[in-house]
Amino acid sequence: MWHFRLWDVQDVAVFLSITLYMCHLAGAISIHSPQRSFTRSVQEDVFFSVDVNCSRNPTIQWTFMSAAVSRSIGTWQPGMYTNITVDYSSRVQPYDNGSMSLSDLRLQDGGFYVVTVMETAGSSKDVGFVLKVKEVLYEDLQYLSVSALVLACFAGLLMLAMWLLDKAYRKIVAWRRRKQMPENDATELQPL
Numbered sequence: 077m078w079h080f081r082l083w084d085v086q087d088v089a090v091f092l093s094i095t096l097y098m099c100h101l102a103g104a105i106s107i108h109s110p111q112r113s114f115t116r117s118v119q120e121d122v123f124f125s126v127d128v129n130c131s132r133n134p135t136i137q138w139t140f141m142s143a144a145v146s147r148s149i150g151t152w153q154p155g156m157y158t159n160i161t162v163d164y165s166s167r168v169q170p171y172d173n174g175s176m177s178l179s180d181l182r183l184q185d186g187g188f189y190v191v192t193v194m195e196t197a198g199s200s201k202d203v204g205f206v207l208k209v210k211e212v213l214y215e216d217l218q219y220l221s222v223s224a225l226v227l228a229c230f231a232g233l234l235m236l237a238m239w240l241l242d243k244a245y246r247k248i249v250a251w252r253r254r255k256q257m258p259e260n261d262a263t264e265l266q267p268l
């Protein structure tokens with residue numbers, strides 16, 4: 077089921093990047109970003125690194141989009157104000173160059189992230205990022221099978237030890253009985 081969702085996100089991402097690229101207003105704004113696509117595991121962090129160059133005070137806005145929803149993450153103007161949406165306030169760290177870090181990732185965080193840089197004059201520019209968040213299922217299964225193996229070995233050793241103890245106990249009992257037999261005969265015979 078998750079694989080289908082992954083493909084959906086990718087299709088949406090490709091479509092939106094093309095659209096945004098064709099529609100962007102060529103202004104005095106430039107956005108440099110070294111990496112556009114990220115894959116992370118649940119509970120990890122992601123750092124969307126961008127460097128915004130703008131002639132006047134830029135306003136930076138981050139938006140999250142997936143096949144199901146589109147919501148604002150936060151808006152800030154370096155040195156002026158920072159407004160992070162309540163849902164994200166504990167997990168988002170804004171940077172003056174426009175970058176944003178998102179910590180403690182959840183499965184629902186997988187999707188498309190857009191940074192929009194707006195100039196006071198009115199022009200704006202967007203850059204999109206794709207984030208895939210995967211569950212750590214494989215490691216869990218591996219951990220489980222290793223634990224099961226260790227438990228099975230332990231149970232085997234325990235059974236072997238019990239079998240050996242039982243054997244030893246029987247031997248001792250038999251040996252004692254053999255040793256006591258003549259003595260008993262002797263004590264019983266004494267009064268006669």
Ligand SMILES: *[C@@H]1O[C@H](CO)[C@@H](O)[C@H](O)[C@H]1NC(C)=O
Pocket residue numbers: 108109110125126127171173174175
């Ligand atoms: C933006 O600033 C952060 C923190 O100072 C830095 O780690 C990051 O590399 C910068 N991004 C770019 C693309 O320069």
Ligand SMILES: *[C@@H]1O[C@H](CO)[C@@H](O)[C@H](O)[C@H]1NC(C)=O
Pocket residue numbers: 148159160161
């Ligand atoms: C912060 O953003 C929210 C929604 O994006 C908006 O309703 C609110 O007025 C903003 N607050 C400030 C102080 O700009």
